[in-house]
Amino acid sequence: MDAPAPSGRRPGPLAWALVMLCVSPAAWAVEDPPLRPAVDMLWLVVAGALVFFMQAGFAFVESGMARAKNTVNVIMKNYCDMCFGAVAFWAVGYGLMFGSNSSGWLGTSAFGLHGVPEGEYGMLFFQMMFAATSATIVSGAIAERARFSAYIVGSIAITGIIYPVFGSWAWGSVYGGEGWLKSMGFIDFAGSTVVHAIGGWSALAALLVIGPRLGRFGPDGQPRQILGHNLSSVALGAFILWIGWFGFNAGSTLSASVSVGKIALNTHLGGAGGALGAMALLTVLRRKVLLTVTLNGSIAGLVSVTAGCHVMEPASALVAGLVGGALSVLAAQVIEAFRIDDVVGAVSVHAVGGVWGTLAAGLFNAADPFSMAQLGVQALGCLAAFVWGFGGSLLMYWLIDMVVPLRASTLDEQRGLDFTEHYELGYPEFQQDAVHRGKQHD
Amino acid sequence: MNSATPNSSRTLSIAASSMTDIEPAALQALMLALGAYLPPERARQAASLWQGPSPQGSALAGLSRYCRQVAREFGLQGREAELHLGIIRAMRQLGAHAAPSPADPVPAGDDVRATRVEPALSANDSLPPGMSAWAVQRFLECIEQAVAREVPQLYSPGRWRQSVLARAQRIPAPLLQHAADWLQGRSAQLQGDWPARGAGTRLINTAYVALAEWVGPVRADACFTAVVRDFESSQDPALSGVRRYL
Numbered sequence: 089m090d091a092p093a094p095s096g097r098r099p100g101p102l103a104w105a106l107v108m109l110c111v112s113p114a115a116w117a118v119e120d121p122p123l124r125p126a127v128d129m130l131w132l133v134v135a136g137a138l139v140f141f142m143q144a145g146f147a148f149v150e151s152g153m154a155r156a157k158n159t160v161n162v163i164m165k166n167y168c169d170m171c172f173g174a175v176a177f178w179a180v181g182y183g184l185m186f187g188s189n190s191s192g193w194l195g196t197s198a199f200g201l202h203g204v205p206e207g208e209y210g211m212l213f214f215q216m217m218f219a220a221t222s223a224t225i226v227s228g229a230i231a232e233r234a235r236f237s238a239y240i241v242g243s244i245a246i247t248g249i250i251y252p253v254f255g256s257w258a259w260g261s262v263y264g265g266e267g268w269l270k271s272m273g274f275i276d277f278a279g280s281t282v283v284h285a286i287g288g289w290s291a292l293a294a295l296l297v298i299g300p301r302l303g304r305f306g307p308d309g310q311p312r313q314i315l316g317h318n319l320s321s322v323a324l325g326a327f328i329l330w331i332g333w334f335g336f337n338a339g340s341t342l343s344a345s346v347s348v349g350k351i352a353l354n355t356h357l358g359g360a361g362g363a364l365g366a367m368a369l370l371t372v373l374r375r376k377v378l379l380t381v382t383l384n385g386s387i388a389g390l391v392s393v394t395a396g397c398h399v400m401e402p403a404s405a406l407v408a409g410l411v412g413g414a415l416s417v418l419a420a421q422v423i424e425a426f427r428i429d430d431v432v433g434a435v436s437v438h439a440v441g442g443v444w445g446t447l448a449a450g451l452f453n454a455a456d457p458f459s460m461a462q463l464g465v466q467a468l469g470c471l472a473a474f475v476w477g478f479g480g481s482l483l484m485y486w487l488i489d490m491v492v493p494l495r496a497s498t499l500d501e502q503r504g505l506d507f508t509e510h511y512e513l514g515y516p517e518f519q520q521d522a523v524h525r526g527k528q529h530d
Numbered sequence: 531m532n533s534a535t536p537n538s539s540r541t542l543s544i545a546a547s548s549m550t551d552i553e554p555a556a557l558q559a560l561m562l563a564l565g566a567y568l569p570p571e572r573a574r575q576a577a578s579l580w581q582g583p584s585p586q587g588s589a590l591a592g593l594s595r596y597c598r599q600v601a602r603e604f605g606l607q608g609r610e611a612e613l614h615l616g617i618i619r620a621m622r623q624l625g626a627h628a629a630p631s632p633a634d635p636v637p638a639g640d641d642v643r644a645t646r647v648e649p650a651l652s653a654n655d656s657l658p659p660g661m662s663a664w665a666v667q668r669f670l671e672c673i674e675q676a677v678a679r680e681v682p683q684l685y686s687p688g689r690w691r692q693s694v695l696a697r698a699q700r701i702p703a704p705l706l707q708h709a710a711d712w713l714q715g716r717s718a719q720l721q722g723d724w725p726a727r728g729a730g731t732r733l734i735n736t737a738y739v740a741l742a743e744w745v746g747p748v749r750a751d752a753c754f755t756a757v758v759r760d761f762e763s764s765q766d767p768a769l770s771g772v773r774r775y776l
Contacts, residue, residue: 155747302739303742314746499732502754
């Protein structure tokens with residue numbers, strides 16, 4: 089009531105600058121040599137920050153789908169994915185992925201990037217966020233029973249080795265040479281396979297090594313639902329992921345080009361289509377239209393357009409999203425039938441969505457639609473991702489399990505990992521009845 | 531529990547002559563403890579057998595012998611440990627001089643269960659051995675009741691207890707044998723020392739794992755929470771500190 093009337097506000101210098109940028113023809117065509125790289129870099133950094141924000145989305149989704157007694161643990165894993173992953177990717181991963189790649193199989197330079205022209209750091213910053221995204225997909229899948237230290241070792245290995253090696257095949261390189269998949273014409277614009285399928289296959293490997301949560305399947309093998317403790321948090325996380333995806337996909341242009349608009353639109357339609365596809369399939373199957381399944385459908389839709397959002401027309405992006413969302417529902421049921429306990433549906437969303445998205449990029453490529461040759465290359469890329477991502481991760485988690493091990497003890501699972509791993513409770517006021525000794529007894 | 535035994539007529543004959551020798555507070559404590567198992571007249575008979583702490587041995591050993599005798603003569607076999615604990619609590623509550631201390635030395639050669647236990651408190655923050663077994667046993671009994679209530683169509687005592695036992699293989703062999711004896715009905719009481727943060731915690735966790743498989747982890751947590759809440763509101767010191775086992 090005491091606030092000044094809108095008419096009384098005067099635009100500040102920043103607002104004027106933005107207006108001038110929008111209305112000035114010169115601003116639309118940023119061809120001025122000194123300005124163009126700066127604008128590109130600005131967009132890359134903003135997009136990287138959006139991708140960074142996706143970590144918050146993952147944290148909210150995963151912690152909300154876990155029980156209250158494991159909230160802190162899930163958030164710590166997501167947070168530490170970023171922290172450990174940043175160092176691992178800077179030191180090793182970036183060089184393996186984007187370093188000089190004369191063989192087509194592995195980068196061999198740009199490790200611990202240091203003392204290079206300033207323009208090169210933006211790419212490292214942006215790609216660093218992608219690497220952490222791939223690693224954090226595992227977190228939600230094996231929530232509520234993974235030993236924190238073992239998980240972090242696995243996360244470092246994914247960020248530093250597993251993800252970058254495949255990335256070098258599909259996206260390498262910045263410093264000369266070309267990855268073997270890239271040279272075959274493999275299309276994966278923003279990482280349906282490179283980021284999401286690799287993360288999803290790693291999650292599947294971790295799930296097989298760690299086993300289901302206590303009581304997730306009854307004595308007769310019948311699955312039991314373990315409901316998440318906060319669906320509001322899950323929904324907020326899904327919104328954040330969706331916002332972050334605009335940076336994820338549109339930022340993959342690596343420059344502030346006009347194509348950003350189409351990519352963002354396709355991204356949005358893919359996400360919407362994914363939710364609609366999941367809801368439609370649930371309705372057809374006469375199942376209840378659950379919030380969690382719908383949200384997972386939208387994320388699967390986003391994954392499904394990630395590979396081809398730059399080459400698809402909007403209608404194709406919508407179809408890709410619809411199919412991806414529906415597939416996530418079916419895949420979740422298949423995974424459960426195999427008694428695999430994927431807490432957040434990471435495999436059905438990221439691995440299955442990633443494979444479908446990669447194939448869809450070949451099918452719906454507006455320049456050459458339904459090309460069987462392209463589809464073959466896409467399928468080969470998916471197969472290579474499975475062999476490397478799943479096989480490498482299975483070996484890695486098996487080794488970790490032999491040493492650490494990966495699985496928390498049943499006593500820790502009983503008490504909740506918040507207390508046993510981190511000595512903190514997510515909701516101390518509401519967990520007075522927590523069935524463990526509690527901090528006050530230490 | 532209250533059935534008469536062949537020795538009851540002999541007991542009755544000595545009762546009147548012995549009662550006057552017992553310290554009033556001790557008598558009251560004995561009546562209080564025995565009253566939980568026997569009707570008043572038979573409790574009085576059982577109390578009359580009390581001879582107080584042995585001058586040569588410890589109060590604990592004397593009490594153990596007494597509990598064994600009462601159990602044998604009044605049909606309370608298998609409840610010696612409960613009786614033992616009940617009398618200790620009652621005596622402490624009423625300030626009887628004969629109340630034994632868990633820290634009293636225990637003479638060698640006495641074969642009752644209570645004398646096999648360690649003379650001092652467990653090395654951690656647990657209860658004395660007899661009491662720790664009692665607390666763990668009660669916890670497992672409550673969990674079993676919860677299973678019977680939650681999944682009556684699946685529950686049978688044998689199946690449930692076998693399910694617990696199958697998951698208890700990491701418990702040290704002697705204690706595992708005690709657990710097996712109790713779970714399979716070969717002994718009416720859980721024997722041995724089951725300290726918190728040790729075997730006691732592990733056995734309770736074993737029950738949790740079985741419970742989670744039977745009723746699901748969410749209901750298992752709810753059952754655990756309910757049992758803990760009940761125990762913590764109990765007047766029984768062995769049970770009210772149950773959280774130390776979790």
